[in-house]
Amino acid sequence: MNAITTLIKKYIKPEQIFMLSVLVVNGGNYLYNLLLGRILGPEKFADAAILVTFLLVLSFIAMTFQLVTAKFSVLFEGKVFKNFISLVYKNALWFSVLMSFLIVFFSKELQSFFNTSSSTMFVIFGLGIPFYFFMSVNRGVFQGKKELSSLSFTYQTEMISRLIITFAILYLLDLDSSVIIAIGIFCSFIFGLFPFKFKLFSFSRKNKLDIDHKKLIRNFFIITAFYELTQIIINNSDILLVKHFFDSYDAGLYASLALIGRIVYFIAWMFVMLLLPEVVQLKKDGKPTLPILLKYVIYIATISGLIILSCYFFPEQIITLLFGGSYVSMAPLLWKYALATGIFAISNIFAYYYLSLDKYVPVVLSGIFGLLQVVLIIFFHNSLLEVVQLQILAMVLLLVVQLTFFFISNKKEIKYL
Known part of the structure; x- marks a missing residue:
């Protein structure tokens, strides 16, 4: 034994x-x-x-x-x-x-x-x-x-x-x-x-x-609270707004779609749980942190791609297997919702990484595009398809600005990777 x-x-x-x-x-x-x-x-x-x-x-x-x-x-x-x-x-x-x-x-x-x-x-x-x-x-x-x-x-x-x-x-x-x-x-x-x-x-x-410790805790708490608020908005506002604007039947169908599509985010979450303490420890020890970020980005991008492809080629089979025939009308939207979630999951890794390093611009960017998503759905919700398309738009824009910030902030380090 x-x-x-x-x-x-x-x-x-x-x-x-x-x-x-x-x-x-x-x-x-x-x-x-x-x-x-x-x-x-x-x-x-x-x-x-x-x-x-x-x-x-x-x-x-x-x-x-x-x-x-x-x-x-x-x-x-x-x-x-x-x-x-x-x-x-x-x-x-x-x-x-x-x-x-x-x-x-x-x-x-x-x-x-x-x-x-x-x-x-x-x-x-x-x-x-x-x-x-x-x-x-x-x-x-x-x-x-x-x-x-x-x-x-x-x-x-x-x-x-x-x-x-x-x-x-x-x-x-x-x-x-x-x-x-x-x-x-x-x-x-x-x-x-x-x-x-x-x-x-x-x-x-x-x-x-002491005052220095309190200041560190307060600053990190405030920015983390703000970032988690952006997570709430991006991850849950669509379901809450759909439940408000659509009838119970359509809201139930959309909830099944969201549950399947969000598998990407839930898998990414386990990497985030490991990322923060590792980055903080590496920074404390004076070691480079960029390699650990790139490793997790590759993991999430690969997993996201596989899930999106599966949802694209086998939507009806996936929905029928998981929820049954009552929900199969959501099949055409499945890969699109998975795409929106996959893009967000990748953006999320960058935001948590910089949060660990006490750099808060990516957190503010997440908040801006989270609010953009809410505003778009409030004004444009003629169909469930439109709701999903608006989320894809908001998340693509978020990823673009996150990547832009990343490359500008890490020009020197990237050259030596």
């Missing part, structure tokens, strides 16, 4: 285990959504898609706390690190409680705006938000310290618990499907807390950090 363990440690790196775990988690989340789509049908799935989209929005907001925690878990040590973590937990608590209150208070208005069958689903979802933020800070520590086994486990417990609890209740109880999905999501936040670093959690500790 010891020989097998030694062999695994020798030939399989922690990063590879983490990436395999992320694939399993993403696969489980995909299965969750696919089963909901098949069981509920397009109209009810539209409500489910709103909750899943709210979950993605929440994950991007909480990712600000996770990335800040990850970065400064690399840079800070000893007492400074402990004070920093306590401060992050306190801020995460107050912010998440405020968010929770707002969603619960405006649950009726949310139901009206998104044309959902229930406001209770927003109440249940809102009550779970503080647990999610604590989970994200905990993950940030694991990410920054490269404790990838523990990081993987938190994602696995969240995914598996949501999958099992949701479908168990769907099978056993006669409740509104949107309420059941909200309950499953709420419970998964609690399971995702484990393993939890209780030794780092203390509200009684006095969080004394």
Whole structure:
């Protein structure tokens, strides 16, 4: 047994285990959504898609706390690190409680705006938000310290618990499907807390950090929050706007399209999770960071290309296999949506890379083109095809300006590669 363990440690790196775990988690989340789509049908799935989209929005907001925690878990040590973590937990608590209150208070208005069958689903979802933020800070520590086994486990417990609890209740109880999905999501936040670093959690500790440390944290937090806002806009505004402007049937069809097309982004996400701490560590050690960026860009571009080609040549087969014949009318749009997502995934790698280096122009560029996407969809939404085409336009323009910034900023380094 010891020989097998030694062999695994020798030939399989922690990063590879983490990436395999992320694939399993993403696969489980995909299965969750696919089963909901098949069981509920397009109209009810539209409500489910709103909750899943709210979950993605929440994950991007909480990712600000996770990335800040990850970065400064690399840079800070000893007492400074402990004070920093306590401060992050306190801020995460107050912010998440405020968010929770707002969603619960405006649950009726949310139901009206998104044309959902229930406001209770927003109440249940809102009550779970503080647990999610604590989970994200905990993950940030694991990410920054490269404790990838523990990081993987938190994602696995969240995914598996949501999958099992949701479908168990769907099978056993006669409740509104949107309420059941909200309950499953709420419970998964609690399971995702484990393993939890209780030794780092203390509200009684006095969080004394010097002015320079506070300035570093504040600046990175603000720009990261801004960038995650752009992620929310680019990744989720289309589904939310389609749910508002189109009927439930079309919104459900579009949600299935988005779920399949976004597989590119979810695969890219696992590379981003590894990229930030690696770049911060290389910069801290005075080593070049450009090679690691180019390696990940090649990975994402290759994977994106393969997925787009598959969606182009086999759209009907993919949709029928995953969601069933009820959604097959979306087949002509599948490769186009995958193209928009693939272009965004590549742009995203550049933005996260520069974010790690405290260079914020690419982050601002992402925000500008994210808002452009929203404005275009608000004014032009005559059909689902038009919505997808506008996203392709916005993402192509974003990639062009990101690449322009990259080549201008790295003229000297590129010559020696």
